[in-house]
Amino acid sequence: MIAATGVSRWRDAMRIVMIAPPWYDVPPQGYGGIESMLAELVAGLSRRGHHITLIGAGRPGTAARFLATYDPPPSERIGEPMPEVLHAAKAYALAVDIDADLVHDHSLAGPLSAAARAVPTVVTCHGEIDGELGEYYRALGPAVSMVGISEAQRRFAPDLNWAGVVHNAVETASFPFREHKEDWVLWLGRLNEDKGAHVAIDVARAAGRRILLAGKLTEPLEHDYFEREVRPRLGPDAEYLGEADAARKRELLAAARCLLFPILWEEPFGMVMIEAMACGTPVVALNRGAVPEVVVDGVTGLVRNEVEELAEAVEAVGALDPHACRSHVADNFDVEVMTVRYERVYRQIITTPEEPAGGTRDLALPVT
Known part of the structure; x- marks a missing residue:
């Protein structure tokens, strides 16, 4: 098991083993919301x-000491169980002899080994917590300390062993600010039906605005959805650009009149919203999931309850101040803010005695 000497436990610097998912490089070359957040953290x-050892797939791309489980990442096999399980087994073996204060695991199968460690395991839940994922973390019990990425997410499973909520973040300065926008709107994300790309096209068309779409299109379900709902809607006023890399994504986000975010599920966060606002671009979104925690209605975007209200919002959003969007991200969703909050989580977990089996410890850490 991971060594737990306590050498760094009571000093300012902590020794942290960070475990990434196996699917993409950290940072990712294209799509990869978890990997982007992890690289920033x-x-x-x-x-x-702090002294970070990052266990992941692919190439080293951060300041951390890097240990690889796959080279290259098995991106084409995303969704299959064996790469995830093999990654978890390799990550556990690689971490055995590391002197650490805690492990912060962002993978799916990795937390299964948490009970075998002498140091605490922190797990950030990046997915939909109701349903089977919630049952999984519930079964792990006090072996893991859970961190939610929004209050909206945590409300779906309040009985889990929560250590707090920490919003995701971006390096605000890495996003180009642009005050004067072009007249088209943008949809950016993964081409999954719940992300609402087809709804975005309908909304933009109803508003009389051209829309550009960019997103990941690799998995069979994504292709099925694209052919069924998105391709038939494309035309001179609705163009799919393919997947955007980091540089292209920033160009699109900075230039767009607004980002359309018509999600059809209770999304626990939505990185693209803070990326857009960091560029000074407001967000027009449906009021679901974490949207009201991320977007300040009437200041950094317009949040509506019904799809039918979005076209009008696309027109009204032009009156919002791009500087307010940028400031909102810098004050609330910058990497420095997220880092301080995670430090607080780590220190309280390290110094707080564990609850008896079956108990729930909530450190009630603030997110503002």
């Missing part, structure tokens, strides 16, 4: 003097 913790 590693950078923030490293800047603050």
Whole structure:
């Protein structure tokens, strides 16, 4: 098991093993919301003097010491169980001899080994917590300390062993600010039906605006959805650009009149919203999931309850101040803010005695 000498436990610097999912590089070359957030967290913790060992797939791309489970990442097999399980087994073996204060696991299968460690395991839940994922974390019990990425997410499973809520973040300065926008709107994300790309096209068309769409289109279900709902809607006023890399994504986000975010599920966060606002681009979104925690209605975007209200919002959003969007991200969703909040989680978990089996510890950490 991971060594637990306590050498760094009571000093300012912590020794943290960070476990990434196996599917993409950290940071990702294209799509990869978890990997983007993880790269930013590693950078923030490293800047603050902590010693990070990152276990993941692919190439080293951060300031952390890097240990690889796959080279290259098995991206084409995303959704299959064996790469995830093999990654978890390799990650556990790689971490055995590391002197650490805690493990922060962002993978799916990795937390299964948490009970075998002498140090605490923190798990950030990046997915939909109701249903089977919630049952999985419930079965792990006090072996893991859970961190939610929004209050909306945590409300679906309040009985889990929550250690707090920490919103995801971006390096605000890495996103180009643009005050004067072009007249088209943008949809950016994964081509899954719940993300609402087809709804975005309908909304933009109803508003009389051209829409550009960019997103990941690799998995069979994504292709099925694209052919059924998206391709028939494309035309001179609705163009699919393919998947955007980091540079292209920033160009699109900075130039767009607004980001359309018509999600059809209770999304626990939505990184693209803060990426857009960091560029000074407001968000027009449906009021679901974490949207009201991320977007300030009437200030950094317009949040509506019904799809039928979105076309009018696309027109009204032009009156919002791009500077307010940028400031909102810098104040609430910057990497430095997220890093400090995770530090607080780590220190309280390290110094707080564990509850008896079956107990729930909630450190009630603030998110503002």
